[in-house]
Amino acid sequence: MSNVNRCKLYVITGETYHPGRELLEVMESAIAGGADVVQLRDKDAPVRELLEKARALRELTRKHGVPLIVNDHPEIALAADADGVHLGQEDAPIAAARELLGPDRIVGISTHSIAQARAAERAGADYIGVGPVYPTATKPGRAAVTTSFVAAAAAEIRIPFFAIGGIHPGNAAEVLAAGARRLCAVSAVVGSPDPGAACRELRSLIERSERAASLGEAAPLGEGVNPGQAREVKEVKEVKKVKQVNEVKQVKEVTVNGVRRTTEAATLLELAAEFGLADKNAVAERNGRVARKAIWPITPLAGGDRIEFVQFVGGG
Numbered sequence: 001m002s003n004v005n006r007c008k009l010y011v012i013t014g015e016t017y018h019p020g021r022e023l024l025e026v027m028e029s030a031i032a033g034g035a036d037v038v039q040l041r042d043k044d045a046p047v048r049e050l051l052e053k054a055r056a057l058r059e060l061t062r063k064h065g066v067p068l069i070v071n072d073h074p075e076i077a078l079a080a081d082a083d084g085v086h087l088g089q090e091d092a093p094i095a096a097a098r099e100l101l102g103p104d105r106i107v108g109i110s111t112h113s114i115a116q117a118r119a120a121e122r123a124g125a126d127y128i129g130v131g132p133v134y135p136t137a138t139k140p141g142r143a144a145v146t147t148s149f150v151a152a153a154a155a156e157i158r159i160p161f162f163a164i165g166g167i168h169p170g171n172a173a174e175v176l177a178a179g180a181r182r183l184c185a186v187s188a189v190v191g192s193p194d195p196g197a198a199c200r201e202l203r204s205l206i207e208r209s210e211r212a213a214s215l216g217e218a219a220p221l222g223e224g225v226n227p228g229q230a231r232e233v234k235e236v237k238e239v240k241k242v243k244q245v246n247e248v249k250q251v252k253e254v255t256v257n258g259v260r261r262t263t264e265a266a267t268l269l270e271l272a273a274e275f276g277l278a279d280k281n282a283v284a285e286r287n288g289r290v291a292r293k294a295i296w297p298i299t300p301l302a303g304g305d306r307i308e309f310v311q312f313v314g315g316g
């Protein structure tokens with residue numbers, strides 16, 4: 001069976017968002033655009049109809065080599081030979097689903113706090129959903145957990161997590177900047193007139209964020225801060241893209257060297273400037289990951305971020 005480690009963009013069905021368009025047509029477009037894991041979620045369908053939909057989606061997802069997860073119902077996941085089940089905090093316990101589905105199928109669970117995320121990891125979940133990050137009509141009445149929970153999960157949780165809830169191409173950069181590596185969406189994809197295009201946009205934001213993170217991770221703490229010329233050219237291009245994303249200034253709360261403060265800084269560089277560090281020999285950590293000075297201009301800042309600046313004195 002598949003695993004979710006390689007999955008980055010999780011798309012969940014939501015048929016009320018595409019009246020007049022077939023479920024399979026919408027989901028095939030999403031897969032073509034880069035959805036690499038699909039969930040069947042239908043809170044209204046009777047069990048027999050749900051099983052039919054699960055079998056149809058199984059055929060489609062198998063054709064494209066994409067894992068299929070069934071929401072809420074481990075027994076339907078099994079009957080449709082899906083790759084796994086997604087549970088909520090009020091659904092069957094992870095152990096019960098695991099017993100039914102066996103060790104190889106995927107068991108995921110929703111979490112709304114870092115305590116629930118830790119418990120899910122301890123209980124052997126394969127992945128967690130972290131959300132809703134923003135308020136969303138798809139899950140009315142569920143309070144938003146904000147990007148601060150995303151940052152906390154990024155800092156601590158070792159199993160894959162998918163940020164979910166109100167995420168769309170206009171705010172995905174903020175969620176990724178908070179530390180998410182994987183996104184999940186319903187309405188932004190299946191409610192779009194072009195689900196494939198919506199997925200392509202989300203994937204390109206994920207890939208951009210991965211590139212920035214890998215530049216940051218490549219350098220151990222304390223490494224020299226003069227990047228090679230080729231890398232500089234690439235980064236200048238990235239700066240331009242990130243500037244567009246950050247044109248609208250937002251006040252956010254961040255923690256800098258252990259002290260909470262509010263800032264309008266859109267990037268690490270702007271934050272460093274507030275501390276007089278923009279032109280100093282320094283390195284930063286953002287949510288536990290090293291960010292060399294060369295990538296400060298392209299590292300967006302999000303509410304809840306934890307930043308550590310280390311300044312090197314005397315060229316050391």
Ligand SMILES: Cc1ncc(COP(=O)(O)OP(=O)(O)O)c(N)n1
Pocket residue numbers: 010012039041071072086087088089090091108109110111128129130139162164184
């Ligand atoms: C990937 C993912 N994350 C969260 C959810 C929500 O599950 P739950 O809290 O059980 O709510 P319902 O979806 O059942 O209404 C999810 N389905 N998938």
Ligand SMILES: Cc1ncsc1CCOP(=O)(O)O
Pocket residue numbers: 110131132133135136137138139164165166167184185186187188
């Ligand atoms: C099912 C679920 N669980 C937490 S948020 C959410 C809905 C996500 O849908 P959307 O992407 O439309 O906000």
Ligand SMILES: [Mg+2]
Pocket residue numbers: 071072086087088091
């Ligand atoms: Mg549920």
